[in-house]
Amino acid sequence: MNKDGKYTDLRGATPMHGSQAARMDFNMVSNSTSLETNVLETIVPDSIWHARQALKFGPISITTRMTVVRLRDGSLWVHSPVTPTPELIATLSNIGNVRCVIAPNKSHHLYFPAFLAAYPSAAGFIAPGLESKRPDLAGYPLIPDDAPWGDELQGFFIDGLPILNETVWFHAATGTLILTDLLFCFSQNNRGLSAFVAKVLGVYNRLAMSRTMKLAIKDKHALRRSVRPLLSLPCQRIIVAHDEIIGKQAAEKLKVALREL
Numbered sequence: 001m002n003k004d005g006k007y008t009d010l011r012g013a014t015p016m017h018g019s020q021a022a023r024m025d026f027n028m029v030s031n032s033t034s035l036e037t038n039v040l041e042t043i044v045p046d047s048i049w050h051a052r053q054a055l056k057f058g059p060i061s062i063t064t065r066m067t068v069v070r071l072r073d074g075s076l077w078v079h080s081p082v083t084p085t086p087e088l089i090a091t092l093s094n095i096g097n098v099r100c101v102i103a104p105n106k107s108h109h110l111y112f113p114a115f116l117a118a119y120p121s122a123a124g125f126i127a128p129g130l131e132s133k134r135p136d137l138a139g140y141p142l143i144p145d146d147a148p149w150g151d152e153l154q155g156f157f158i159d160g161l162p163i164l165n166e167t168v169w170f171h172a173a174t175g176t177l178i179l180t181d182l183l184f185c186f187s188q189n190n191r192g193l194s195a196f197v198a199k200v201l202g203v204y205n206r207l208a209m210s211r212t213m214k215l216a217i218k219d220k221h222a223l224r225r226s227v228r229p230l231l232s233l234p235c236q237r238i239i240v241a242h243d244e245i246i247g248k249q250a251a252e253k254l255k256v257a258l259r260e261l
Helices: 086-093 112-118 192-201 211-215 220-232 250-259
Strands: 040-044 048-057 060-070 076-079 098-103 123-126 154-157 167-171 176-178 237-239
Touching: 040 086, 040 237, 060 192, 098 112, 112 123, 154 220, 192 211, 220 250, 237 250
Parallel strands: 076 098, 098 123, 176 237
Antiparallel strands: 040 048, 048 060, 060 076, 154 167, 167 176
C-alpha cells in the first residue's frame, strides 16, 4: 500500500484502486469467466501481498483474491490461489519460494491443482470435506492443527457452517486476519447489478456475513463458539476473499459483524 492508500502493482503499472448464493462456488458455476490477468500487489511491505482475479457469474462481476504471506524463513504461504499465469509466477519468484498452498474452504479450490502444478515442490492442504466434493483432491492432506508454518499463522476452524468448513487465519506479526467467505464487504465502487446484489445480501459497504450464508448455518451455537476467539485478536486489518480489504477500525468492524451471527 502506498501513501495514498492504494495497493502497489508490483509490475510498476498504475496503482489499482444459505442457499443458492451461499453455494455459488467456482467449480459449480459453469459460465464463470476470468476477465483480467492477475497482478501481485503489496498489502504489507515485505510481508503480505495479494492478487485479484476478476470473475463473472452470469451478469454479475466480482473478484476473488489470493493472499500471500512471507514466513520467517523467507518462504511463501499462499491462501486461496488464483490462476498461476506466467507473469504471476515470475513476480512471486522475486519475493520468495512458494512453500505452502491452502484451499481454505469447500468453495475456494478451482485453481488449487493448477497452482500446485506450477509449484511441484510446494505442500498443498485442503479444507475438511473438500476431498468428498472434489475426489481428485483427496490425496492432499487436510489443513492440520500442527501446521508446518507453526505459530506464524494461527488458524481458527469455523464450526457450524459445513457448507464452507472454513479455516480463518491470524498473522500476529502484522495484525492481519485472513478470511475467505465467512464475511464479505463489497465497496461503494461496485455499481449496477453487483451493487444491488450486495445490498440485498447485506454486505454493501459493510463487513458482514451474507444473508444467504446465514441461512446455511447448521449449528448457531457451534458457530458462535468458534468465532468467539476472533473477538479478542489485536486485528489491524481484515483481508476477505472478495472485494474490499478492511484497513480502518478493523477490530471494531469485526466485532459488529460477528455479534450479528
